Amino acid sequence: MNSWEKDPDELLRRRWQKVFNEFEVQPRPALTRQILGRPVSGKQLKRRLLVSVCIGLFIALTPLAIYRDMVPQQTITRLPVQRKEQISIQGIKALQPATGLLRTSGQTIKPASDNTDRVALRRKDTGFVAEQADRLPVTVTTGKQNAGKQVRDSGLKTADGNVPFVGRKTQDTGSRVAAIRTGIKSGPARHLQTDSVAAEISLTGAAPPLHTGSDSLTTAGFALVIPVVDHPYRMQYINARRLLTLPGIPILTSIADSSAPVVPDAPRKQLRWFAEVLPQSSFQQMHVSQTVPGYLTPAGVPVAFAPATWGYQLHGGFRFGPFETYLVAGHLRSWASYTVHENRYRVEPGSATAYSAVRETYTISENRLLPLIGLGINQDKLLFKGRYQAGFGGQLLYLTASSRTLADLRAKAGRVFCKWNYSWFTGLSVDYGLNHLMSEHKHLAIRPLLVGVVLRIQPKPGQ
Amino acid sequence: MALFGRKSYRTLTELVAGCQQRQPRAQRALYERYQGRMLGVCVRYARTLAEAEDIFQEAFLKVFDHIHELTKPESADSWVKSVIVRTAINYYNRTTRTEEQYTGYESLSDTPVSDDHLPVLAGYDHEAILALLARLTDDYRMVINLYLIEGYTHAEIAALLKIPEATVRSRYSRARQWLVNYINQHGIQRHEFLGEGS
Numbered sequence: 088m089n090s091w092e093k094d095p096d097e098l099l100r101r102r103w104q105k106v107f108n109e110f111e112v113q114p115r116p117a118l119t120r121q122i123l124g125r126p127v128s129g130k131q132l133k134r135r136l137l138v139s140v141c142i143g144l145f146i147a148l149t150p151l152a153i154y155r156d157m158v159p160q161q162t163i164t165r166l167p168v169q170r171k172e173q174i175s176i177q178g179i180k181a182l183q184p185a186t187g188l189l190r191t192s193g194q195t196i197k198p199a200s201d202n203t204d205r206v207a208l209r210r211k212d213t214g215f216v217a218e219q220a221d222r223l224p225v226t227v228t229t230g231k232q233n234a235g236k237q238v239r240d241s242g243l244k245t246a247d248g249n250v251p252f253v254g255r256k257t258q259d260t261g262s263r264v265a266a267i268r269t270g271i272k273s274g275p276a277r278h279l280q281t282d283s284v285a286a287e288i289s290l291t292g293a294a295p296p297l298h299t300g301s302d303s304l305t306t307a308g309f310a311l312v313i314p315v316v317d318h319p320y321r322m323q324y325i326n327a328r329r330l331l332t333l334p335g336i337p338i339l340t341s342i343a344d345s346s347a348p349v350v351p352d353a354p355r356k357q358l359r360w361f362a363e364v365l366p367q368s369s370f371q372q373m374h375v376s377q378t379v380p381g382y383l384t385p386a387g388v389p390v391a392f393a394p395a396t397w398g399y400q401l402h403g404g405f406r407f408g409p410f411e412t413y414l415v416a417g418h419l420r421s422w423a424s425y426t427v428h429e430n431r432y433r434v435e436p437g438s439a440t441a442y443s444a445v446r447e448t449y450t451i452s453e454n455r456l457l458p459l460i461g462l463g464i465n466q467d468k469l470l471f472k473g474r475y476q477a478g479f480g481g482q483l484l485y486l487t488a489s490s491r492t493l494a495d496l497r498a499k500a501g502r503v504f505c506k507w508n509y510s511w512f513t514g515l516s517v518d519y520g521l522n523h524l525m526s527e528h529k530h531l532a533i534r535p536l537l538v539g540v541v542l543r544i545q546p547k548p549g550q
Numbered sequence: 551m552a553l554f555g556r557k558s559y560r561t562l563t564e565l566v567a568g569c570q571q572r573q574p575r576a577q578r579a580l581y582e583r584y585q586g587r588m589l590g591v592c593v594r595y596a597r598t599l600a601e602a603e604d605i606f607q608e609a610f611l612k613v614f615d616h617i618h619e620l621t622k623p624e625s626a627d628s629w630v631k632s633v634i635v636r637t638a639i640n641y642y643n644r645t646t647r648t649e650e651q652y653t654g655y656e657s658l659s660d661t662p663v664s665d666d667h668l669p670v671l672a673g674y675d676h677e678a679i680l681a682l683l684a685r686l687t688d689d690y691r692m693v694i695n696l697y698l699i700e701g702y703t704h705a706e707i708a709a710l711l712k713i714p715e716a717t718v719r720s721r722y723s724r725a726r727q728w729l730v731n732y733i734n735q736h737g738i739q740r741h742e743f744l745g746e747g748s
Contacts, residue, residue: 095668096726100698102672103679107699110676111586112593118603119585122610123578431677490578 143414363402367539369420374532381429415461422454423526453527459484494521512543566623595638609637690725
């Protein structure tokens, strides 16, 4: 006896229950949003917003706190005065017109011709030769001898107002030492702020003491010392290491030595705001999800940089040196156009036969602008004398519509220029998603690849 | 705490407890757990996908509103499904039952037929069954669903639909006859094209 003859309803029930046991229909995302929107809205939205704002403030304020800690280290600090090892200019006094020779250890300063008012110093291996105009000698004393006396103008007369030049900037080295005026002029006496000089010029360790033999220094030496007075902050580049390498009179040599490498002027780190607008065209790496019941073929894919592929991002944050942190807001463009060929058929009346099986196919075309918020961090580097800039960093974006998080890497390069009292940057950027997003129907796993144009505004350095 | 990710609920009890505390993440997790299967249930009871989505939405809002009444979290699967079925029944009572009282659908397909085509009917896949169910009237579809697929007895169906048990039996018998008649009249079915003969 056939089993169907026993209880056909029971067997039918068993088979149909088995058929529908695993039967699922995925709801539309809009329906999901509609259902979850009611219980989700309110508290959760506020909480997400609060968390985002807190993280943004934390990231934005962290560089500020670091900057405040670093400010004292970046200001010019005066070294403690070491009376025994420093050159004391307090003891300089003017003498009557005379021509003198300064003899240091193996060094000779020759008097220059009468028509020359500039001093040229050539450093040699063992010393240097200074050529100078006819000047009044001054006497330099070390220690506390003659302390407290004022330095007076020696009454030197030169052709160009008695302005000798030393240590001029040379083109071959790109030295940052500017042409330095000695400050010696004919006219009323000047007072030198020698304390500050003494504080700036300090020799530490085993630096050879100033040995002047007869405690006298020609005006060449005086002329070379004076620039330190006029440009005291230049001395911050003369560090102790360099001074230690100088023979004899370290100060004179260090200023006049244009061939020696100059300690680079480190860029002053400064917290600056910036804002960016970033239109982005969305390229996508797409993979078929395993849940698709069939196979997919692309259909109606937009061409590269078509208007339907563009989204945008707005960045605002702070720069600190080469680093920058910022908040992100905008819309991410997500598109997908494909045909689904499902593994199921429908029966349709055909011409040749009574019925024919037709494969179920349908085309899906998605194009959405997904709102996003996020955070980013970046490191920039100036290239080609500061005309160009390249950067590399990353972002963490939160897509509010789909509650998904996207991490991406950013690289950008472009031109830097100043205009309208601001510093501008324009260039190209590429974002590469580190994780996948799903298409609206969850048929495709999408890895975003965003190519965009960056336009940035920020205050000029130093403003 | 997962900042932007999904908090994972390891057990169904944790998930239900989270929903009872009205945690949005738990509600989302519960929804994602049942969304596919429950919308499939709704599709069986509805004539169109739009109706199914209406039932689905109404049912899930009931689930979120009344989940605090669930005393045994481990039985959440059957509880959610029962809410869906009851919502479908209510939807049917609210929208179509009144209309059917005047249409006299039960007079259709009274012709008794043999059960020869029942094996063919049992060999259908879900697509074919859904296509057949969509052709049934609402009351027949309701009884077929409840009896053949959900597994309720005639007495339980009578209690759910608030009709006499004899009416349930009658409706089921006539609905089955209608299905067999339909197969008999329309001949070759798609499962034969696919080589899925019973």
